[in-house]
Amino acid sequence: MLLPDRMTKILIVGSKTRIKETIDILYSLEVLQPIDFSSEEEGFTLGSPLPVASQASQRLLKLRSAEKELEVVGKKLSDKILLSKIEEDVDDVLLTLEAEITGAVESKSGIQNRMHELETMKLALEPFTALDVSIDLYKGYESLTVLTGNVREDPSSALSAALHRYEAFVSPNGKFVAVFVMKDEAAEAQRVLLQSGFAEVPAPTGKGDPQAAMKAIEGEMEALASSLTEAIEKISVLREKHEAFILASEEHLSIVVEKAEFPLRIGSTAHSFLIDAWVPQKSLSQVQQALQTQLGDEIHVEVLEEAPRKEHIHPEEAGAGVSEAHVVETPPTKASVKRPVNMFSYLTELISTPKYGEVDPTIVIAIIFPLFFGLMVGDVGYGVPFILLGFLGLRKCHSDEWRTISTMLFFGGIWATTFGLFLFGEAFGMHFGPVWIVEPGQTLAQLKAQYPFGTELSWSSMTGMQLPTLGVLSKLHDVKMLLYISLWIGLVHLFLGFSIGVYNETIRHGFKHAFFHKVGWMMILVGGAFLLLFIIDLLNLNKPVGLDDFRALTGLGLIIPGVLISLKGEGPQAILELPTLLSNVISYTRLAAIGMSKAGMALAFNMLAIEMIAPVGGVAIIAAILVFMVGHLMIFILAVVAAGIHGIRLHYVEQFQKFFVGGGLKFNPLKVVRKYTTER
Amino acid sequence: MVDIGSGLIAIGAGVAVGLAGLGSGMAEATIGAAGVGAIAEDPKMFGKSITMVVIPETIVIFGLVMAILLWIKM
Numbered sequence: 001m002l003l004p005d006r007m008t009k010i011l012i013v014g015s016k017t018r019i020k021e022t023i024d025i026l027y028s029l030e031v032l033q034p035i036d037f038s039s040e041e042e043g044f045t046l047g048s049p050l051p052v053a054s055q056a057s058q059r060l061l062k063l064r065s066a067e068k069e070l071e072v073v074g075k076k077l078s079d080k081i082l083l084s085k086i087e088e089d090v091d092d093v094l095l096t097l098e099a100e101i102t103g104a105v106e107s108k109s110g111i112q113n114r115m116h117e118l119e120t121m122k123l124a125l126e127p128f129t130a131l132d133v134s135i136d137l138y139k140g141y142e143s144l145t146v147l148t149g150n151v152r153e154d155p156s157s158a159l160s161a162a163l164h165r166y167e168a169f170v171s172p173n174g175k176f177v178a179v180f181v182m183k184d185e186a187a188e189a190q191r192v193l194l195q196s197g198f199a200e201v202p203a204p205t206g207k208g209d210p211q212a213a214m215k216a217i218e219g220e221m222e223a224l225a226s227s228l229t230e231a232i233e234k235i236s237v238l239r240e241k242h243e244a245f246i247l248a249s250e251e252h253l254s255i256v257v258e259k260a261e262f263p264l265r266i267g268s269t270a271h272s273f274l275i276d277a278w279v280p281q282k283s284l285s286q287v288q289q290a291l292q293t294q295l296g297d298e299i300h301v302e303v304l305e306e307a308p309r310k311e312h313i314h315p316e317e318a319g320a321g322v323s324e325a326h327v328v329e330t331p332p333t334k335a336s337v338k339r340p341v342n343m344f345s346y347l348t349e350l351i352s353t354p355k356y357g358e359v360d361p362t363i364v365i366a367i368i369f370p371l372f373f374g375l376m377v378g379d380v381g382y383g384v385p386f387i388l389l390g391f392l393g394l395r396k397c398h399s400d401e402w403r404t405i406s407t408m409l410f411f412g413g414i415w416a417t418t419f420g421l422f423l424f425g426e427a428f429g430m431h432f433g434p435v436w437i438v439e440p441g442q443t444l445a446q447l448k449a450q451y452p453f454g455t456e457l458s459w460s461s462m463t464g465m466q467l468p469t470l471g472v473l474s475k476l477h478d479v480k481m482l483l484y485i486s487l488w489i490g491l492v493h494l495f496l497g498f499s500i501g502v503y504n505e506t507i508r509h510g511f512k513h514a515f516f517h518k519v520g521w522m523m524i525l526v527g528g529a530f531l532l533l534f535i536i537d538l539l540n541l542n543k544p545v546g547l548d549d550f551r552a553l554t555g556l557g558l559i560i561p562g563v564l565i566s567l568k569g570e571g572p573q574a575i576l577e578l579p580t581l582l583s584n585v586i587s588y589t590r591l592a593a594i595g596m597s598k599a600g601m602a603l604a605f606n607m608l609a610i611e612m613i614a615p616v617g618g619v620a621i622i623a624a625i626l627v628f629m630v631g632h633l634m635i636f637i638l639a640v641v642a643a644g645i646h647g648i649r650l651h652y653v654e655q656f657q658k659f660f661v662g663g664g665l666k667f668n669p670l671k672v673v674r675k676y677t678t679e680r
Numbered sequence: 681m682v683d684i685g686s687g688l689i690a691i692g693a694g695v696a697v698g699l700a701g702l703g704s705g706m707a708e709a710t711i712g713a714a715g716v717g718a719i720a721e722d723p724k725m726f727g728k729s730i731t732m733v734v735i736p737e738t739i740v741i742f743g744l745v746m747a748i749l750l751w752i753k754m
Contacts, residue, residue: 349727350726350727350730351727351728351731352727352728479748479751479752480752483745483748583738583742586738586741586742586745587738587741589741589744589745590741590744593741593744593745593748596748645730645734649730649731649734649737652727652730652731652734653731653734653735
């Protein structure tokens, strides 16, 4: 349960005539992860794809191009399509598609190209419509130069002063000119124009009145626009018609190609093939049975070895019979955790996949993270919405991220509600029962008589009813106690981390290694816990304690040997790590601090809304309700972020460092996922 | 009326949490920027990045604890 599933390495050898059936069986079993063949073994070469691969690839290529041209996007289909139908129809459909699509797509792109051309022509012609000059008059002179372009200011007067034989046309707004000038004065004309900020615009080709030409272009564009809509319509009709079939056959053919190319991953000789693979031990008999019953004597399955949990086998330990190859290959990690624990496995994967020989920390996260979350929120008013939101998310969301967040909210919400009811006894930052704060010079009995519903804001004082006082602690009044409790939670959490560390190290490297690397630290931690008890008495309660105190002696008695053991195991850096351990423990005070900060904010909003705004009456009551709602919504959202991130961080940073190595390979068996197709 | 001693304690508490927060922020800014860079190259780095980014956060918790202890003394 704690360690990943045991893996066994098997070897499957068979005749090449049955390779297709073998591949189909292996894919349908979904429990076998092949080890890619390295072509180093003597007498074997890499396999070659099955004959069906090339035909399927060609079809796939055509399908994908059709898919692209029709802009088909993957989506949910109402009905799955039968494989037999795909096999039967795919060639016909491809032919039809090719004929229909080519026509439609070509006419669409033809129209688009022409529209683009017209757009360019229109842009070029645009300025000339302001002048009353026929287009064909701009070109074809031997003795004249024509200068056309934009200017900043009307150059007419400057031109008439500088030139003798010319004619100029200026647009009504004075920003565009066409100057017809004799060639010998062209240079002078250009100089004058440049002074007016002349920027040349080449004259358009064509003939006739520019405005008429413009109209013709616009008319053609309009006609094209409507035929473009038609073409797009036609393509979308085609898409509607073939979408389901294209998606389904693309899926099917991809699977066919993947299976047909599988031999590229395995070794083969002229007449036989061999597959090295990892299989979970518990599925071993299933694999053997399936292959034996369906292929009989034509296939041979040999169990090579059970993957060892131990790493780095030392030569003297390994002894005879264990070759280098056994040490090098890493078995894949197949998590053994079941629902609901595996709903948290995304959080482990975020850091790394556990190694084959170490405890899957998902179970720790699954149990403790919701507890931390609940402790930090600790409020019925937020806990219940968390549960509802989480439940809704689990029903509606499909992506891993959102499902994980929903899981966190759901289980965290359950604990938040539990702690809110029985530990803190509050909803929306207010206690249920009456609260009295005793000021100097007053007694509790006096206050109780004078204020039956308490001196502080609570659900009792707000509703004017005697509600039962649930919960034993107050986030804002028992701060010291909460800080103290959170330190102890930290000590226990870290102790758990070290315990798993000892277990992991023992499994992977033997107990001796575990003793020097983890047990020493465990002793330091436990010693620190004893010292904490002692220090609290010394500092806080001002009790007379001496150094001969039993707790101090036990603490030091554990810490000193612990440091020595760690020194031997890890060298001088163990000393440097000591303060880290201390800061790790103090880091857990955030459990109390975050709860407190949220309670503080809630108190502020409650006082603002209930004690300051609402008593004004009238419209102010609506304003008070608004302030209350917006304020608590803000705290609610902050609670998700703060409690979520800090809860998971205490695992990632503080606890995981004590035992988690990671870097395993995730078990990735051969299997096919069919979304659009079905075999029956 | 609050006496001067309490006022000084309150200022001390504020300074403790404020400076610690500033320190954490400065440290996290650099790590966060590097982390985002790493995630852009390989989304799998997200888990490691977030672990790195939140490490300095402990500092502000220390500040907060100090502030709380001071506040209790008020």
